[in-house]
Amino acid sequence: MSINVTAAQLEMIKQQMSEANQQSHFVIFKTIEKKTGRIQRLITDHSSYEMIRRDHDEMELVIERDIVPITDALARWAVAENMAATNGEQAQVGRDLEDCMNAVLVENKLPANGPASY
Template identity: 40%
Template sequence: MTIKAGPEEIEQVRQQLDSANRQSHFVIFESNEMDYGGTLRMITDYDSFLRIQEKQTNADAMRIIQDIVPITDNLVKWAIAESDAARGAQSPEALSDLEYYTDQVLLENKLPINPPDEDESEDE
């Protein structure tokens, strides 16, 4: 993992997530991915989920599987990883961190993790 957040940064991001959570709570949703025929689980806030769902051409392709996600250290690190990836740091390390912390949030919410990328499974 490339995320090197100290206690102060973790607390700052936790406070930002708490504030965002009051506006639109976090959810975990799954999407049936037509490209590879699998299911992908993702984290976002409820308002963003509605916007994404509105753009989805297949209404049955998305559904919330965990409404109201608790703000934990893993969710904080997921938010940092997502921010890094969204800022254009599309490096393999940033994307790997995002996948790892997404899976950690899924596990602590007792949900199955996402399947590995096909490229990764071919390397093994």
């Protein structure tokens, strides 16, 4: 994994996430494609989840963890998510995001997502 953050940076990120969490808490939800039955788990804030749910009627969306705790794993996921948004073309960034996402899923006692193709 190419995500390197110091303990101090991790604490700062967690503080920022805690502040954002007061506006709209983080959730883990699964998407189930209606045609294929393919399941994917994702992390976002509750407000974004509601927008995604309204915009994607080709999928069933189910919240599996409401109010996800702010942990080191979630903070690393946030860093990976940010890197993917700015450097999404790089395969390693996608793998890092997948690894960080799966770490949060496992930490929250949910199955990890299967491998994606990057």
